Amino acid sequence: MNRKILLIGGGGHCKSVLDSLLELNEFAEIGIVDKKEYIGSIVMGIPVIGCDEDLLTLFNSGYKYAFVTVGSIGNPFLRIKLFNLLIEVGYEIPFIIDSSAKVSNDTQIEQGVFIGKQSIVNAGALIQKGAIINSGSIIEHDCQIGAFSHIAPGAVLGGGVFIGENAHIGSNATVKQQVHIGSNSVIGMGSVVLKDIQDSMLAYGNPCKEVRKF
Ligand SMILES: CC(=O)SCCNC(=O)CCNC(=O)[C@H](O)C(C)(C)COP(=O)(O)OP(=O)(O)OC[C@H]1O[C@@H](n2cnc3c(N)ncnc32)[C@H](O)[C@@H]1OP(=O)(O)O
Numbered sequence: 474m475n476r477k478i479l480l481i482g483g484g485g486h487c488k489s490v491l492d493s494l495l496e497l498n499e500f501a502e503i504g505i506v507d508k509k510e511y512i513g514s515i516v517m518g519i520p521v522i523g524c525d526e527d528l529l530t531l532f533n534s535g536y537k538y539a540f541v542t543v544g545s546i547g548n549p550f551l552r553i554k555l556f557n558l559l560i561e562v563g564y565e566i567p568f569i570i571d572s573s574a575k576v577s578n579d580t581q582i583e584q585g586v587f588i589g590k591q592s593i594v595n596a597g598a599l600i601q602k603g604a605i606i607n608s609g610s611i612i613e614h615d616c617q618i619g620a621f622s623h624i625a626p627g628a629v630l631g632g633g634v635f636i637g638e639n640a641h642i643g644s645n646a647t648v649k650q651q652v653h654i655g656s657n658s659v660i661g662m663g664s665v666v667l668k669d670i671q672d673s674m675l676a677y678g679n680p681c682k683e684v685r686k687f
Pocket residue numbers: 546607625626642643644659660661662663664676677678679
């Protein structure tokens with residue numbers, strides 16, 4: 474086990490991912506990349522060893538794996554930019570599943586996906602690249618979660634729910650089985666979503682209503 478991984482972004486979401494990663498113990502060395510002014514600081518015992526401009530040098534020094542740990546609430550574009558930069562340099566991007574999550578073997582989990590503590594991903598689900606399945610969320614059978622979408626803590630998606638790309642499903646929201654949520658849409662915390670939501674919509678409430686277009 475001499476694999477070395479970089480976490481890109483040293484904020485709050487990094488702490489969640491790091492906590493899972495330290496327990497999994499699959500990498501010999503972990504380093505964090507953040508803004509230049511944070512180099513030398515420590516996050517949960519792990520040092521910030523470089524900034525974005527150092528990604529090629531760090532790759533050549535033996536860090537072959539990297540993972541985007543910048544969080545997002547409704548705007549994943551920095552996550553997407555960093556993800557693409559990592560691919561361009563040649564990093565391998567794994568998925569990271571906390572040891573307490575329950576993920577069916579009959580699922581497809583793409584690179585860059587984080588599945589947090591106590592979450593459930595049931596059979597037939599597809600989780601596309603860069604998505605965040607946050608603590609305690611439930612992704613029922615046959616759901617599809619689009620690339621770079623974030624299912625926030627405690628959200629519940631019934632069977633066969635479809636979430637487009639770059640969407641945000643707020644904490645503790647519940648989405649009825651078979652409902653389709655469009656790309657780039659944000660569903661507010663605690664919403665009860667009974668009907669499809671179009672692309673690029675802010676929607677919230679019980680019952681969840683489309684409030685405005687982005
Ligand atoms: C690990 C982590 O921490 S992950 C983070 C998880 N966090 C989330 O999921 C947060 C998601 N964000 C939300 O739910 C936000 O409230 C949003 C995006 C829905 C709305 O945010 P904003 O546009 O800033 O709305 P703002 O707070 O100004 O509220 C506007 C109105 O909507 C109402 N409102 C806001 N959110 C909700 C909601 N979830 N449900 C019902 N009503 C809401 C407010 O009460 C307010 O009503 P008013 O105009 O009658 O006073």
